[in-house]
Amino acid sequence: MVPDSGIQYLLDASIRNLYQIGDLVDGGLQFNPGPSVYRGLWVHDAFWHISALLFLGDTPSARLALENLLRYQLPSGQIKVMAPNVMNRETPIVAYTMFRYARMTGDREWLASHWDRFERALSWIEERRKETLMDPASPGYGLFPPGFADGGLGGVGYEYASVYWGLIGLRGGVDAARWMGKPAAARRWQIQYDELMRSFRQAARRDMRMNDAGHWYLPLRVADTSAHVPPQQANWPLFDAQGIGHLFDPRDTLVTGTLAMLDDSTKEGLSTNTGWLKDGLWPFFGSLEGITSTYQRNYAAAHRLLYAVANHANALGTWVEEQLPRSVGQKTSGDGSNATASALFIKQVRRLLMMERGDTLELLAGIPDSWYRPGATIAVNDCPTTFGKVRLTLSISGDGRRATAVVGGIGKAGDPGCSTMDMRGLKRAGFSSADGSPLPDYITIERGRSFRLSLGNK
DSSP states (O other): OOSOHHHHHHHHHHHHHHHHTEEEETTEEEEOSOSSTTOSOOHHHHHHHHHHHHHTTOHHHHHHHHHHHHTTBOTTSOBOOSOSSOOTTHHHHHHHHHHHHHHHHTOHHHHHHTHHHHHHHHHHHHHHHHHGGGOTTSTTTTSOOOEEOOSSOOSEEOBHHHHHHHHHHHHHHHHHHHHTTOHHHHHHHHHHHHHHHHHHHHHHHHHOEEOTTSOEEOOSBTTOOOSSSOTTTTOOHHHIIIIITOOSOTTOHHHHHHHHHHHTSEETTEEBSOSSSTTOBOHHHHHHHHHHHHHTTOHHHHHHHHHHHHTTSOTTSOOOSEEOOTTTOOOEESOSSOHHHHHHHHHHHHHHHEEEETTEEEESTTOOGGGSOTTOEEEEEEEOOTTOOEEEEEEEOTTSSEEEEEEOOOSOTTOSOEEEEEOHHHHHTTEEETTSOOOOSEEEEOTTOOEEEEEEEO
């Protein structure tokens, strides 16, 4: 629950739309990106859908949709849905989703029962990279073989989406092995991760380019020398790498330069020319950028993007995949009621409410100041996180003079890590402790501890 009725309307509509475009196919549950053009199984979109289901607490549907993906695993360990062109990232995406599901639900038994599939997927990633080590002169040396990137980039070739997801998959393998008490597997995949990251850094130094405004960015194509592709086109994979995988330091030029480059070409609050539609806007690209901006702690950008995405929904609270700015025309691309856009809007709002960051769960860090208004209620009810389920309610009285925060115990006492509640927005809204003393910027919440906090406002 959020205190902006427009955002709440879109959140509710997004949940409804996500389920309306789900199907049972050959007895398996799959959530489709769209109702017509994209009514089918797309692994990358399925990851975003399953993530949204987990955030909503629908772990049974998330498990069924994930197990449906595993039907497409070959004996080699590869997950192969895209045909005839190979999409290299399908396999690491599913491997990461397996760990993400198990970690969010705390279900070690499920991951143990599927460990052979998980391990074969990670082995496939290793083997694919080894294929590129035969030719040191190749532009893809140490990365991944040619594949189909999609998302605004056609054809088959060396591309960085596979590399980003290979890194995310291997990092997920390391974390999964440690969580499952398998130190040998953790060491093996850490070595693979480190080697792939070194190869990526070397290639990125070679391939980084500067746009006309002087901002450095990395094109999606490896060794790209084209002059006709806009810098922002198909530059979504970095959002997965940083907003989901948290692979880089937030100050890394690769991240900050790319985000600045995207800001150089905006209309109606969203970057243009990011996907397939020339001069077009891709609303859920904005959600991915907003999730990344939240991780970067650039909350002003995250709020701008939230409302820019919201302002491109139709009256029923859904989106087309791509559309032209009003000043350019009315053409659209993809199909309407795009469920991937809905899933990512759910994720975008959730990340503002709470964000896992290393060994800390940050609560309320991304809340817009405008939401701390008289009569406001912000609430999550048993929302799954990697720290355990979260139950939180922040209520502000109708006259704006009192506020109450109630947090249920998150995890168990003695579990690693902690939670923090960001109080800076409440401070800016004029609130103080009940006794009139200033609020701290953050309140640290120990694992398993519940508490109630009463605030006043002059």
